[in-house]
Amino acid sequence: MTHNQEIGPKFHPELTPPLEELEAQERRLVFRQFTFDDAWALGTLLVELARESQAPVAIDIHRAGQQLFHAALPGSSPDNDAWIARKRRVVERYGSASYLVGARFRAKGSTFEESSRLDPDEYAAHGGSFPITVEGVGVIGAVTVSGLPQLQDHRFVVAALEQYLGLDRD
Known part of the structure; x- marks a missing residue:
């Protein structure tokens, strides 16, 4: 794959997936536990996929x-x-993927920046940060990628989580 090719399936960059699809991702991508070793293994997988x-x-x-x-x-x-920090803060505050949070505001006919009342220098509801959810516990952290267009950042993280957790893609 060359530098200019997209990661994941082809899609129109402005076409937001349905909220139901984004919410289903969060229900599926749940850990039984999340240790330091899990963080290293998941991070290493993300690096390998990005290098490929x-x-x-x-x-x-x-x-x-x-x-x-x-x-x-x-x-x-x-x-x-800086983008990582801003997107991660959205996950920490809302307990949902940064892309999903932005999509929910757009679905209401607004934007996160217009309606959240949060400082845009501190929070960004753009794709690429996904909650680390542990079964029976809830959201305990976030895995975040920055550097691609926001939907690609989101899909890149989701694909890595699916692979790490051994789940089939939707």
């Missing part, structure tokens, strides 16, 4: 306020780290 596709991304995994994994690949920049 030459994706210019930064990758971050946080649990309970602690950074457990971080990697920056060629083509990424410090701006990606």
